[in-house]
Amino acid sequence: MNYTQNEKIKQITPRTLVIGIDIAKDKHVARAQDDRGIEFGKRLNFENRIHGFEQLLEWANRHAKENDKDHIIFGAEPTGHFWKNLAYFLRAKEYDFVLVNPMHVKKSKELDDNSPTKNDTKDARVISQLIKDGRYSVPNLVDGIYAELREGVKLRDQLIQQLMITEGRIQNMIDRYFPEFFDVFGDWEGKAAICTLKLFPFPSQIVEMTPEEVLRQWKPFVQRGVGIKRATKLVETARKSIGLTIGTHFAQREMSNLLDQWELFKNQLEELDQELEDVVRTIPGANEMIDISGLGVATVTTIISEIGDIKLYKHPQQLVNLAGLSLRENSSGRYKGQSRISKRGRKKLRRALYMAIRPLVAHNPTFKALHHYYTKRTEKPLKKQQSLIALCCKLLRVLFVIGQKQCNFDGTKLLQGIPQENALQAV
Numbered sequence: 001m002n003y004t005q006n007e008k009i010k011q012i013t014p015r016t017l018v019i020g021i022d023i024a025k026d027k028h029v030a031r032a033q034d035d036r037g038i039e040f041g042k043r044l045n046f047e048n049r050i051h052g053f054e055q056l057l058e059w060a061n062r063h064a065k066e067n068d069k070d071h072i073i074f075g076a077e078p079t080g081h082f083w084k085n086l087a088y089f090l091r092a093k094e095y096d097f098v099l100v101n102p103m104h105v106k107k108s109k110e111l112d113d114n115s116p117t118k119n120d121t122k123d124a125r126v127i128s129q130l131i132k133d134g135r136y137s138v139p140n141l142v143d144g145i146y147a148e149l150r151e152g153v154k155l156r157d158q159l160i161q162q163l164m165i166t167e168g169r170i171q172n173m174i175d176r177y178f179p180e181f182f183d184v185f186g187d188w189e190g191k192a193a194i195c196t197l198k199l200f201p202f203p204s205q206i207v208e209m210t211p212e213e214v215l216r217q218w219k220p221f222v223q224r225g226v227g228i229k230r231a232t233k234l235v236e237t238a239r240k241s242i243g244l245t246i247g248t249h250f251a252q253r254e255m256s257n258l259l260d261q262w263e264l265f266k267n268q269l270e271e272l273d274q275e276l277e278d279v280v281r282t283i284p285g286a287n288e289m290i291d292i293s294g295l296g297v298a299t300v301t302t303i304i305s306e307i308g309d310i311k312l313y314k315h316p317q318q319l320v321n322l323a324g325l326s327l328r329e330n331s332s333g334r335y336k337g338q339s340r341i342s343k344r345g346r347k348k349l350r351r352a353l354y355m356a357i358r359p360l361v362a363h364n365p366t367f368k369a370l371h372h373y374y375t376k377r378t379e380k381p382l383k384k385q386q387s388l389i390a391l392c393c394k395l396l397r398v399l400f401v402i403g404q405k406q407c408n409f410d411g412t413k414l415l416q417g418i419p420q421e422n423a424l425q426a427v
Helices: 005-011 050-066 084-092 102-108 120-132 144-177 191-199 211-218 228-239 248-280 286-290 297-307 316-322 347-363 365-376 384-405 420-426
Strands: 016-022 027-033 039-047 071-076 096-099
Touching: 016 050, 016 120, 027 050, 027 120, 039 050, 039 120, 050 071, 050 084, 071 084, 071 120, 084 096, 102 120, 144 248, 144 297, 191 211, 191 248, 211 228, 248 297, 286 297, 286 384, 297 316, 297 347, 316 384, 347 365, 347 384, 365 384
Parallel strands: 016 071, 071 096
Antiparallel strands: 016 027, 027 039
């Protein structure tokens, strides 16, 4: 399938059978038409099961044969995740599968009958009409190592979220039962702090101990960094604590469970990060991307998992569009509105780029010089946020070239054409 609007329209010829499918959880609805919008036969209701998919192919091929068509293109509106099984099935059978924007379906459904009525049969017809007009996109159906990376990154995000939730709950318990805890320990994740939370997390338990007893409890777990001075301060702070003294039995059980969960999630995250790094480094160009100063392994992994195989793209603008970073203009007549990014793309990719560009601007000489030039130039200077978005697009273009050619990053090429005083900042 092709990229430009004209090429999309050229895909739909008099020999093409267009199948529009309205996706649901259990049952889908399909309708068939030709390149002029003439519908063939009745709609097909088929189940989201293998026999339903085979029924769809049999129905589509029958219409293609009866109406002298040798090319079939299937299209659907991406409803949640329910469309993916059908998409991968059809692609495995070497059929073209495309997606239409749900917003386009919503805005186009009144064109034929001048009615806002919504139902599965009507939506399938609207979808096929949009495909006929070339208003579709080719889904980024990753497979192989890229599918593994995408699932791995999704799992990583889930672990990070669970880890943050658990850390918040631990912090909540400390604030309620021992708010003076951080007068003794700078961070609850230190060895002595965690040991304290596991063995005697509440002031009522600590005041019954001497500093020597506290130190003796620490020693099997903490070899260095704590002594009698820290133990004495802990006991004295516990005596003055305003923490809660109720429900401590099950509160200690909760604290123990939370610490176990925190350690579990942390260990799982470390193991997953190592496994993801081993996988991503086997992808052509990934090592060269990771070598860019300020760009970490986790960031490169996330970006590649969202993009897939870079060699499948013909132009870096496709990556910009995929990330939703292409500009949209709001103007009419003499009125010129402010240009903004479209945000019509992969949200996770856009976020990964934005989170990557901030440390690059701070620590990478090349991107730091570019940011300075964009924001300080005499003609049409950009605001800082505008510059960061522009540099996100620049980073995508850099990654596109590296992925295509497996070459090392050369910052001097990015600085060509900007004033010398800005380029010197990259040295």
